[in-house]
Amino acid sequence: MAMMNNEALARVSPYAPLYVVKVGSSSLRHASAYDDLAALNACGARLLLVAGGAADIADYYASIERPMRMLRLASGDEVRYCPPEEMPHIVDAYERLTLPRIRANLVERGMTVFAATATPEGLVTGTPNRPLRVVEGDRQRLVRDHRAGVVSAVNVARLRSLLGAFDVVCVSPPVAAADGGAPINVDADVLAAELANALDADHLRLVTGTPGLLADPSDHSSTLPHLCRGEGMAYAGGRMRQKVRAAELALNGTADVAITGPHTVNAHGGTRFWRAAAPEPDLDLLTRMVEISSVSGGERELALFLLKWLADRGVPAVIDPAGNLVATRGHGPRRLLMLGHLDTVPYRWPVTWDGAVLTGRGCVDAKASLAAFLQTLVEFEPPDGVTVRVVGTVEEERTASGALYARDHYPADAVIIGEPSGAGSVTIGYHGVCKVRMNVAQATAHTAGKDRRTAASRLVDVIGEVEAEVGKRSPEALFAVLDLTTGGSGGTQTASAVLDVRVPPGTEVDEVLSAFADGQPLLATPPVSTPRTDPLVRAFTRALRAVTGGAPRLLAKKGSSDMNTLATRWRGVPMVAYGPGDAHLDHTPDERLSADEYRRARAVLSAAVRDWCVR
Numbered sequence: 270m271a272m273m274n275n276e277a278l279a280r281v282s283p284y285a286p287l288y289v290v291k292v293g294s295s296s297l298r299h300a301s302a303y304d305d306l307a308a309l310n311a312c313g314a315r316l317l318l319v320a321g322g323a324a325d326i327a328d329y330y331a332s333i334e335r336p337m338r339m340l341r342l343a344s345g346d347e348v349r350y351c352p353p354e355e356m357p358h359i360v361d362a363y364e365r366l367t368l369p370r371i372r373a374n375l376v377e378r379g380m381t382v383f384a385a386t387a388t389p390e391g392l393v394t395g396t397p398n399r400p401l402r403v404v405e406g407d408r409q410r411l412v413r414d415h416r417a418g419v420v421s422a423v424n425v426a427r428l429r430s431l432l433g434a435f436d437v438v439c440v441s442p443p444v445a446a447a448d449g450g451a452p453i454n455v456d457a458d459v460l461a462a463e464l465a466n467a468l469d470a471d472h473l474r475l476v477t478g479t480p481g482l483l484a485d486p487s488d489h490s491s492t493l494p495h496l497c498r499g500e501g502m503a504y505a506g507g508r509m510r511q512k513v514r515a516a517e518l519a520l521n522g523t524a525d526v527a528i529t530g531p532h533t534v535n536a537h538g539g540t541r542f543w544r545a546a547a548p549e550p551d552l553d554l555l556t557r558m559v560e561i562s563s564v565s566g567g568e569r570e571l572a573l574f575l576l577k578w579l580a581d582r583g584v585p586a587v588i589d590p591a592g593n594l595v596a597t598r599g600h601g602p603r604r605l606l607m608l609g610h611l612d613t614v615p616y617r618w619p620v621t622w623d624g625a626v627l628t629g630r631g632c633v634d635a636k637a638s639l640a641a642f643l644q645t646l647v648e649f650e651p652p653d654g655v656t657v658r659v660v661g662t663v664e665e666e667r668t669a670s671g672a673l674y675a676r677d678h679y680p681a682d683a684v685i686i687g688e689p690s691g692a693g694s695v696t697i698g699y700h701g702v703c704k705v706r707m708n709v710a711q712a713t714a715h716t717a718g719k720d721r722r723t724a725a726s727r728l729v730d731v732i733g734e735v736e737a738e739v740g741k742r743s744p745e746a747l748f749a750v751l752d753l754t755t756g757g758s759g760g761t762q763t764a765s766a767v768l769d770v771r772v773p774p775g776t777e778v779d780e781v782l783s784a785f786a787d788g789q790p791l792l793a794t795p796p797v798s799t800p801r802t803d804p805l806v807r808a809f810t811r812a813l814r815a816v817t818g819g820a821p822r823l824l825a826k827k828g829s830s831d832m833n834t835l836a837t838r839w840r841g842v843p844m845v846a847y848g849p850g851d852a853h854l855d856h857t858p859d860e861r862l863s864a865d866e867y868r869r870a871r872a873v874l875s876a877a878v879r880d881w882c883v884r
Contacts, residue, residue, distance in 0.1 A: 284615065284667075285315045286471040286567030287432070288534075289524065291461035291515075293321035294367055296476050296532040300374075305534035306437060307378040312569055315432045317468070319461040320384075320441040322359075322367045329362035340403045340412060348401075352414045353451035356443060360386055360452065363441045371439050380436035386443060388452045393444040393460065394422040395453035418453040420444065420460060423467035440464075458515035466522035469617055471562035472570055473519045475512045477530040481539030482509060492539065495557075497546040520544040523619055525561045525570065536570070537577050545620045545627070552627075552864055554578065555640040559629040560620045563636075565612040565667040568592060572611055575643065575661065582647050591674035594661035596643065599651030605881060606658050606679060607646070608672065608831055609639030609687025609848075610665035614856050625864040632862040634855040635665075638687030638848025641871045645878055655882045665831055669792075672831040676838055683805045683843050683881060685874075686832045689850035692869040694822035695809040696846035698798030701772035702829040703781050704751070705788035707731055709764045713757060725755050728764035738784035739770055746781060747771035747827060771827055772796050794833035798825060803843040805881055812876035816869060826852075847874060 288309055296302050297320060306316055326349070330337045335358060338350035351359065368384040375382045387393035397418040400411040431438045442460060443452035458475055465473040482504055484491040493504060498520050501513040512528050519526045520542060529539035547556040563571040572594045579586040579596050586596035594611065616630025642659045651657045658679060662671025690696045709728045736748045752767040768788070772781050774796040782793060799806055801823060813821035832844045849870035854860045 284564050284566040285313050286562060286564065286570075287315045287317065287468060288472045288474065289317045289319065289461050289465040289468070289470045290474045290476065290534055291319040291321065291458050292476045293457070293478075294324040294326075295478060296530070297321075297367065297370060298324075299532035301532050302476060302534065303374040303378060306375065307380065309534065310380055310436050313566065316437045317428070317432065317464060317470070318371065318437055318439040319457055319464065320363070320367050320371055320439055321457040322363050322441060325366040325370075326359060326362040329366055330358065333358070340401065340415070341405075343402055343404055343409065348417070349454075350412075351416045351454045353416055356416055356451045356454070359443060359454060360388070367441060368439065375437050375439075381434075382437050382439060383431050383435045384439040385441075386452075387440045387460070388443055388445045390424065390427060391422075391445045392424050392427060392440055393420055393455075393464070394424075394447050395419055395444040395455050396421045396447045397450075397453055416443075416446075416451050416453055418446075418455060420455055420463040421447050423464060425467055428464070428468060456511050456515070458511050459518060462515040462519040462522075465519050465524045465526075469522065470524040471564070471567055472536075473516075473524040473526045474534045474536060475515060475526075475528045476532065476534060477509070477512060477528055478532060479509075479530050481528050481530060482513065494539075495541055495543060497543050501540070501542065516542045521619075523562070523617055537573055545622050545629070548622060548625060548864060551644075552867070554644060555632070555637055555862075555867060556620070556622070556627065558636045558640055559627065559632045562616075563611050563613055563631070564615050565664050568611040568663045572661065572663075575611075579643070579647070584647055589674065589678070591671050592663040593671045593674060595658065595679070596646055596660075597656065597658045598646055598649070599656045601651070601654035601656050603655045603882070604658070604681045605655065605683050605685070605878065606660065606675075606681035607642040607685045607687065607878075608660050608662060608675060608835070609642050610635055610671065610831065611639065611661045611663055612666050614666050618858065626861050627864070627867075628859075628861040630860060633689050633850030633852070633860050635687050635689060635848055635850075637850055637862055637867055637870070638689065641848065641867070641874050642685075642687055644871060645875050649875065649878060649882075652882055657878065657882065662831060669831065669834045672834040675831075676835050680839075681842065684832070684835060684839075684845075685805075685878075686830050686844060686846035687848050688830045688846040689848045689852040689855065690824060690846055691822075691851060692849050692866050692873060693813060693817045693819060694824050695806070695813065696824040696826055696830075697801065697806055698774060698825040699796065699829050699832055699846070700747070700774070700827045701776075701778050701794050701796040701833055702792060703770040703772060703778055703790070704792040705768050705770075705782070705785045705790050707735065707766050707768060707785065707788050710757075711762055713760050713762045723755075724757070724762040724764040728753075728766055732766060732768065735768060735784055735788075739781060742780050742784055743773060743776040745773040746776065767791065771829065773827075774798055774825070794829060794837055797832050797836040797844065799843045799845055804884065805843040805845055808877045808880035808884070809845060809847065809873070811880055812873045815876055816872045828852075847877075
């Protein structure tokens, strides 16, 4: 038996990426901004929209025939004067023009919306700036009642509650005042950056009317596609300075950051800001892949980034209906598939290079493997009669939906799976895996009664019985409890657990599943191994000797990978897993990878691919 219950597996650990998107009032008058938000919502993203209001404030002041007071700074810049008596009018501009427009456009596109200034409920609190030195004629003076300031606190719990209840949560300046006075006007771009940092957002997009930050403001083809911390301000003028300031502020958090446009959330024609500058150009791709959040269920941004990276290098690539990245070179009946995965388990720490060591979620499991696949594909021209394909799958860490699609649509004569084996080793086999949900339900009763047992107590008994039965069928199998939940309603009490069994070679998964009398199977994939004498294994052993100078290590692992997923239908197809990094660091907060390890693995992979293709 080989099966997967994707719907049930998806419920084990759902994830929806969080986008914080700042859109200025001029861009909010363009349908493209709302269309992009609707597209993200359709992909399952959570959306926190931060609305700018400069154009609407000007329109509102004109409509009530109230002069807009400005202050000129010593730098020559002008700012809107915001004494306490002006703040109600600024709030009115947002509440009567900006927020109703946003609400109407998003509702028209089928989304539920919460839209308000950040002042009510103390969603965001700010502190006023120090007195402002302004120029009047040939004199300077201090303005002490200017109600502009900076964010000092974010009501994270309330915002997360709103994000769980609405498709789009929209907030705008001003914010509540920490000193109890009139609201504080804060820059909307900076507000978005502060919210992204406070909420551990996956992505921050600062939408503007130009295609990102321009090297020459008069030339819209001069977009700067990539900037590291500290580089952007040299190119920014006027309002763009605040966007660059906000982008750099967001680099203190974990979101991937971009200034996008014109009037679009799409980052792939804009300017991305990177917090971790690679030590050398050959490490750029790896570094940027690790910086882009791609937790299972939220791989879209990474797939789009890689799609453009490949297009820029002339390699044909698509995103398939499953969401996988697929890149192909060569034509012919001999087919080599390099299958990596785009996704990671959840993470929360900034990506950094410490000397020659990269730290960050996914650098080992398994973005380095996929980066090596892609760089090898770009640099290698397959010989006549050979097709080489790289697939970056989605959902490897959860449902394996991407690998299942690849299994059914990209047949191959040999497969290299992208998983950390270490640069000096290659994995030729994996245990199989069975995941089963066990449920217990019973009538609710008071636990003080004699011999009373709760549903949870009964479930503990069931787990012990199942573990014993699995041990009888396969003494070498590994048994674990992944998830425990209890609940109930009315007169019924429930308990549920997801149980995981790693199935060693020589044991049939059907035999293991027979131990779960009344369980709900979620996943069952067979153990798989490739003979040491297979040409694919030999290609790697020759490459390992040539590059590392040592004896190749051939591994059989007790975990599982997409190799098992492919093996549910592919029989007799040789498969190995190879990639840089120490697999013991998978899913840990110590995930790290050295530049030397990555480069050695790239050299081994390139040599093995060439060997297999030409022999």
